[in-house]
Amino acid sequence: MSESPLLHLGAYQSLERPKPGAPALLPAHHLVTHAVITGMTGSGKTGLLMVMIEEALRQGVPCLLIDVKGDLPNLLLRFPDPTPDLLVPWVEHHAAPNDARPAHERAAVLAASHKKGLAAWNLSEASVAEYRSKSDIRVITPGSSAGELLHVLSSLERRSERWDSDPESARAALSAAVSLLLRLLGRDPDPAKSREHVLLSVLAERRLAAGEYADLAALLDDLAEPPITEIGALELDQFLPKSERNKLAAALNTLLASPPSPAGARAPPSTSRAGSHPSKDAPRPSSSASLYRALPALRRY
Numbered sequence: 001m002s003e004s005p006l007l008h009l010g011a012y013q014s015l016e017r018p019k020p021g022a023p024a025l026l027p028a029h030h031l032v033t034h035a036v037i038t039g040m041t042g043s044g045k046t047g048l049l050m051v052m053i054e055e056a057l058r059q060g061v062p063c064l065l066i067d068v069k070g071d072l073p074n075l076l077l078r079f080p081d082p083t084p085d086l087l088v089p090w091v092e093h094h095a096a097p098n099d100a101r102p103a104h105e106r107a108a109v110l111a112a113s114h115k116k117g118l119a120a121w122n123l124s125e126a127s128v129a130e131y132r133s134k135s136d137i138r139v140i141t142p143g144s145s146a147g148e149l150l151h152v153l154s155s156l157e158r159r160s161e162r163w164d165s166d167p168e169s170a171r172a173a174l175s176a177a178v179s180l181l182l183r184l185l186g187r188d189p190d191p192a193k194s195r196e197h198v199l200l201s202v203l204a205e206r207r208l209a210a211g212e213y214a215d216l217a218a219l220l221d222d223l224a225e226p227p228i229t230e231i232g233a234l235e236l237d238q239f240l241p242k243s244e245r246n247k248l249a250a251a252l253n254t255l256l257a258s259p260p261s262p263a264g265a266r267a268p269p270s271t272s273r274a275g276s277h278p279s280k281d282a283p284r285p286s287s288s289a290s291l292y293r294a295l296p297a298l299r300r301y
Contacts, residue, residue, distance in 0.1 A: 004029040005059035009051055010121075026052075028061055046071050057135040073139050073147075078132050081125060082115070084108040153177050157215040159208050167209070174204055185251045195240050196248055202231060216256045223249040 004027040011020035031052075037045045053075065056063055065072050079086050084107040091110060092103035099106065118128070139147035151157070155170075156177035162170035178200050179189035188194040191201070203222045204214035212218070223245050231239040240248075 005056075005061060007052060007055035007059065009048065009055065028056065028059060050075065054131060058131050060134060075135075075137050076139065078128070078135070078137075080129060080132060082111045084111050087111055153181060153216075156181060156204055157213060159211065159213055163208050163211075170208070171205065174208065175201060178204065181252075181255075184255060185248075187248075187251070196244075199231060199240055199245070199248075202228065216252055220249055220252055220256070223252070 006025040007028055009024045009026055011023050013020050037048055039045045050071075053063055053065065053072075077090070084104055087107040087110055088103050091106050095101070095103070095106060118124070140150045141147035142150045142152060154177070155173035160170055160173070162173070175191050175197075178197050179191065181200070182189040182194065182197055187196055189197060191197050200219060203219055203226075206227065207214040207218060207222075226236055226245075229236055
């Protein structure tokens with residue numbers, strides 16, 4: 001049985017001694033359930049989290065990250081050699097109000113501080129290069145074009161091969177996508193109680209099982225001219241009257257026409273596996289940060 005990777009988080013330090021002591025090593029398998037980082041504002045919670053992510057990637061552990069604050073895009077700032085010229089674009093518009101130094105001067109100070117910090121932890125250029133080679137970071141921004149678009153209704157609109165090999169799991173994914181769609185519409189998303197959920201699932205599965213797409217436009221056509229006459233043991237009009245179907249179709253059309261569509265209908269197909277598996281081009285795990293905005297700020301940890 002292989003040993004669990006060790007994440008180098010820093011060093012233990014006594015309150016009476018200014019110098020760091022023994023290295024703080026955390027076995028990766030300690031994080032397989034849940035963990036919480038607590039502390040006062042400015043105490044280093046985000047810094048610790050960033051170090052944990054970087055160490056996990058260095059050890060080949062894939063990461064899927066959800067960030068609504070906007071700190072994690074800084075993982076992309078993996079400069080091979082942080083020279084002042086490379087850092088200028090990141091500091092020229094982020095000076096303190098009372099800092100009148102030119103951008104290149106501030107970049108030079110930051111570069112020197114960065115190199116000093118790496119040296120203090122015995123991190124060489126080779127260590128940084130190894131980290132870069134083992135990480136493939138994607139920034140996914142649902143509802144925004146600031147990063148990589150995400151199609152949140154892929155299981156509904158894009159036919160999966162699982163309909164041919166594992167229809168049960170394909171049906172479960174479809175049910176989740178229909179629930180998400182109904183939440184976007186402000187309607188009941190419960191698969192066991194919502195008649196709208198049942199109808200949309202039946203219409204979508206009919207198309208997907210036949211090898212077709214079940215995008216919103218296709219579902220609108222099916223609501224306008226239903227290709228079925230019964231749901232379960234009831235006539236379609238008994239199960240969900242035409243007036244209710246028309247209201248559902250109008251809500252779907254509003255969602256489809258909204259600029260931009262909250263469902264990301266204009267984004268390319270995507271799956272939840274895309275950000276947590278090694279890249280096809282190189283044997284390296286990827287870290288996928290799911291955000292609502294990307295902040296172009298350079299921070300030191």
